[in-house]
Amino acid sequence: MVWAIDASGRRGGPADSPGGSMSNRPSTRRRTRGGALVLAGTLLIAACGGGDDADDSSADTGTDAAVAPSGPVVISASGEPESLDPHRSSDPTQSLFMWEIYESLTSIENGEVLPLLATELPTMTSDTTWEVSILDDVVFSDGSALDAADVKYSLDRISNPDYGSARPEAKAISGTRVVDDHTVEISTPKLDPLLPNKLGNLKIMPEGKGDSVDEPVGSGPYMLESYDPGSQAVIVFNPEFRGEKPQVDEIVVKFIPDAETRIQALEAGEVDLVPNISPDDFDRVPKVITSELPVVTFLLRPNNYHPPFDDVRVRQALNYAIDREGIIETFFSEDTAVASPCQPGVPHTGDTNDDLEPYPYDPDKARELLEEAGAVGASFTFDGTTGVSALDREINQVIAQQLEEAGFKVELVLNDYTNYIERIYGTGESGSDLLYAFSTDSQASLEREVMAYYLPTGAASTFSDDRLTELVQAAAGHPQGEERQAAYDEMLEYACDEAALATLFSLKGLYGASDRIAYEPTGPVTAPQLSRIELVEG
Amino acid sequence: MAAPAVLVRRPPRLRGLTGRSARSAAIGRRLVHGLIVVAAVATVVFVVTRMTSDPVRRMLPIDATQEQYDELQAQLGLDRPLVEQFGSYAGDLVRFDLGTSYWLNRPVTDLLADRLPQTLLLVTAATGLALVGGVLLGVTASLRPGSKRDRVLSAGAMLGVSIPQFWLGSVLILVFAVNLGWLPTSGTGTWKHMVLPTIALALPSIARVAQTTRGAMIEELGTSHIKVAHAKGLPLGYIVGRHALRNVLVPITTIVGYELTYSLAGAAVIVETVFAWQGIGYLTIQAVRRQDLVLLQGIVFAIALLVVVLNLVVDVLYTVIDKRIDL
Numbered sequence: 001m002v003w004a005i006d007a008s009g010r011r012g013g014p015a016d017s018p019g020g021s022m023s024n025r026p027s028t029r030r031r032t033r034g035g036a037l038v039l040a041g042t043l044l045i046a047a048c049g050g051g052d053d054a055d056d057s058s059a060d061t062g063t064d065a066a067v068a069p070s071g072p073v074v075i076s077a078s079g080e081p082e083s084l085d086p087h088r089s090s091d092p093t094q095s096l097f098m099w100e101i102y103e104s105l106t107s108i109e110n111g112e113v114l115p116l117l118a119t120e121l122p123t124m125t126s127d128t129t130w131e132v133s134i135l136d137d138v139v140f141s142d143g144s145a146l147d148a149a150d151v152k153y154s155l156d157r158i159s160n161p162d163y164g165s166a167r168p169e170a171k172a173i174s175g176t177r178v179v180d181d182h183t184v185e186i187s188t189p190k191l192d193p194l195l196p197n198k199l200g201n202l203k204i205m206p207e208g209k210g211d212s213v214d215e216p217v218g219s220g221p222y223m224l225e226s227y228d229p230g231s232q233a234v235i236v237f238n239p240e241f242r243g244e245k246p247q248v249d250e251i252v253v254k255f256i257p258d259a260e261t262r263i264q265a266l267e268a269g270e271v272d273l274v275p276n277i278s279p280d281d282f283d284r285v286p287k288v289i290t291s292e293l294p295v296v297t298f299l300l301r302p303n304n305y306h307p308p309f310d311d312v313r314v315r316q317a318l319n320y321a322i323d324r325e326g327i328i329e330t331f332f333s334e335d336t337a338v339a340s341p342c343q344p345g346v347p348h349t350g351d352t353n354d355d356l357e358p359y360p361y362d363p364d365k366a367r368e369l370l371e372e373a374g375a376v377g378a379s380f381t382f383d384g385t386t387g388v389s390a391l392d393r394e395i396n397q398v399i400a401q402q403l404e405e406a407g408f409k410v411e412l413v414l415n416d417y418t419n420y421i422e423r424i425y426g427t428g429e430s431g432s433d434l435l436y437a438f439s440t441d442s443q444a445s446l447e448r449e450v451m452a453y454y455l456p457t458g459a460a461s462t463f464s465d466d467r468l469t470e471l472v473q474a475a476a477g478h479p480q481g482e483e484r485q486a487a488y489d490e491m492l493e494y495a496c497d498e499a500a501l502a503t504l505f506s507l508k509g510l511y512g513a514s515d516r517i518a519y520e521p522t523g524p525v526t527a528p529q530l531s532r533i534e535l536v537e538g
Numbered sequence: 539m540a541a542p543a544v545l546v547r548r549p550p551r552l553r554g555l556t557g558r559s560a561r562s563a564a565i566g567r568r569l570v571h572g573l574i575v576v577a578a579v580a581t582v583v584f585v586v587t588r589m590t591s592d593p594v595r596r597m598l599p600i601d602a603t604q605e606q607y608d609e610l611q612a613q614l615g616l617d618r619p620l621v622e623q624f625g626s627y628a629g630d631l632v633r634f635d636l637g638t639s640y641w642l643n644r645p646v647t648d649l650l651a652d653r654l655p656q657t658l659l660l661v662t663a664a665t666g667l668a669l670v671g672g673v674l675l676g677v678t679a680s681l682r683p684g685s686k687r688d689r690v691l692s693a694g695a696m697l698g699v700s701i702p703q704f705w706l707g708s709v710l711i712l713v714f715a716v717n718l719g720w721l722p723t724s725g726t727g728t729w730k731h732m733v734l735p736t737i738a739l740a741l742p743s744i745a746r747v748a749q750t751t752r753g754a755m756i757e758e759l760g761t762s763h764i765k766v767a768h769a770k771g772l773p774l775g776y777i778v779g780r781h782a783l784r785n786v787l788v789p790i791t792t793i794v795g796y797e798l799t800y801s802l803a804g805a806a807v808i809v810e811t812v813f814a815w816q817g818i819g820y821l822t823i824q825a826v827r828r829q830d831l832v833l834l835q836g837i838v839f840a841i842a843l844l845v846v847v848l849n850l851v852v853d854v855l856y857t858v859i860d861k862r863i864d865l
Binding site for chain 1: 643719820
């Protein structure tokens with residue numbers, strides 16, 4: 001069922017934030033096109049002799065306005081990176097190109113953890129120690145060989161409290177020890193079954209190079225040729241790379257903060273790839289590329305500390321009231337989004353319960369539950385977003401409509417990015433009644449989302465349930481294996497029955513691309529693996 | 539013959555001082571007033587940013603522990619009492635130490651040194667275009683008030699003032715970069731990169747300068763000394779350029795000074811973001827999004843100082859344009 005937006009009575013929030021990573025301004029684009037027609041018509045009449053020059057797109061267009069067929073591949077990023085230090089924080093712009101320069105012991109592809117610099121996945125030697133063997137043929141871009149000392153240096157640097165890394169994995173390591181030239185023992189502060197996953201985000205640099213991160217030396221397929229802060233970064237093939245040479249020798253990453261400008265740059269032929277485009281822009285770009293699997297899940301976070309969502313029937317009604325397939329049909333397509341199973345995080349990642357399905361759309365059932373709970377007409381504030389993610393304003397309006405039709409009384413507030421950050425971290429009783437949120441996956445496991453949302457002490461939690469807390473702690477304590485999966489299955493099923501969240505839909509990575517490249521992204525949205533880009537012949 | 543009507547400001551003279559001493563004292567007084575304004579702005583931005591943002595939370599991942607939060611908060615000095623924080627902040631400002639950006643981990647003064655010239659280049663170009671274009675259009679419209687030409691130009695000015703700059707920027711990119719392919723969509727580097735952002739920034743200013751010029755010129759062209767000049771058979775161009783325009787330079791200077799300030803302190807933020815122009819406007823948006831208090835404070839302080847200096851320059855220009863005006 002396709003939903004039309006009923007905008008009456010919806011209260012808007014702060015103005016759209018420019019340059020959101022998945023922002024869109026569809027009404028602006030319609031005005032833009034109308035105004036452009038008027039302006040273009042005027043110009044055509046006024047400049048009758050100028051048409052010939054306009055046909056030659058490479059003439060008079062500036063130094064790099066149109067990309068030559070065999071020139072570097074140009075990617076647009078939504079902003080400039082915080083720094084060139086891969087250990088400092090989780091910065092998606094930095095990882096866009098720096099993750100081609102540096103490598104880690106493991107990598108994550110399509111939700112699976114694989115060895116990269118390690119010969120095989122690390123093995124647990126005790127509850128708090130792991131051993132990892134390193135490949136013996138890896139050479140950094142400066143010609144030096146990678147060995148255990150480099151791994152120890154890098155991991156110690158990230159985990160050093162004095163260094164103050166803001167990466168989530170920084171606290172995962174309590175110590176390292178060189179066993180031999182190509183073997184390292186890693187200690188963790190407590191049992192941590194996800195250490196191999198976390199190692200996938202910890203980059204290895206040569207010993208001592210932490211003081212010169214502005215001249216990065218890595219073992220990846222590319223190396224940094226130039227960096228113009230705020231403008232662009234250029235990476236070129238690293239001749240010391242041990243693996244297969246990527247087809248593209250040179251990649252330029254341009255920092256373009258405004259989403260509309262990024263699309264226009266693609267339309268003008270100035271860039272080849274724009275990550276995180278909105279479905280609204282599909283008909284404007286030469287080609288749309290999607291990741292094989294979903295990379296982000298959107299959900300609603302109810303607050304069970306006070307009415308109306310302190311009653312499980314009301315939370316279940318919330319879930320039954322949402323037409324997930326309708327939202328997908330209206331705003332996306334079955335090629336780009338799937339209804340989310342009843343668990344946080346992206347589908348097909350580690351620790352998921354494969355038996356859990358999405359709540360079905362059943363507004364009658366929702367109303368029945370509300371009547372049973374004496375909560376028909378229950379009012380609450382729905383904190384949605386605008387300009388934060390793809391078509392969020394419209395989707396939130398449709399969700400509010402669906403909830404009203406089921407019997408809720410909704411006051412919709414649309415928050416820009418800054419307010420959204422405040423809302424997501426507003427936890428406990430004082431947190432939002434209901435919040436539209438999203439989660440990605442950078443560790444091939446649901447654990448981060450489970451900890452954040454299901455534990456009362458979670459960083460984004462407005463949910464408290466003693467039994468769920470018990471189940472989460474029990475599940476997280478198991479090493480990888482069948483027992484862990486069984487514990488996760490039980491915990492996730494309980495959370496689903498309790499409707500701790502209302503998961504909505506999971507979206508694939510959406511990229512706008514020029515016709516001259518082919519690309520199949522398999523990494524998380526934070527690390528798109530640009531070395532997989534190929535030039536299309538012809 | 540009656541003396542020509544001229545706009546004259548008559549501020550009070552400083553008792554006992556004359557000539558250059560009076561001028562220097564007046565400039566000094568203006569500077570002191572300006573610094574008080576800067577101090578007030580710096581205080582307001584300190585209070586507002588502390589009340590409305592939590593940069594520690596913004597910098598940490600979603601699953602950060604309270605321990606990590608407390609550690610980072612202490613590292614940034616944000617766990618200290620507000621009064622103590624303000625004391626450090628004020629002391630640093632006096633020494634022109636604007637601190638280190640949380641986001642980029644670089645001294646704010648370095649970032650300003652890198653980015654401010656780009657903004658000044660853009661704003662200067664746009665204001666120059668506004669001056670030339672606005673005066674030309676305003677004078678043209680004023681020569682025959684109420685005529686078809688005047689009505690068209692006035693409507694155009696109204697449109698120019700009303701168009702939102704982010705929309706204008708997108709339209710300019712669509713027409714000139716995407717459809718016609720004449721200019722790049724965004725970025726910096728060559729003169730071609732400057733064209734579209736300059737136009738986007740200048741267009742509303744051209745409209746406002748044109749409106750002000752038109753109004754002042756109509757009034758001036760109606761004065762008796764201009765009528766006498768007509769009666770003497772002087773050419774229109776001579777009358778306009780030699781007599782009328784000189785007498786409206788003061789209001790034109792006022793509006794151009796305003797446009798320069800407005801562009802610097804406001805419009806450049808939007809235009810730089812749309813065109814990925816690497817100036818401090820773009821940096822401001824990023825600082826707000828990332829709740830980088832230090833960077834935001836530094837930018838606001840620098841802009842406030844610049845605005846004070848600009849206003850002083852405009853005040854001095856008045857005295858140059860019309861020697862009867864005192865500071």
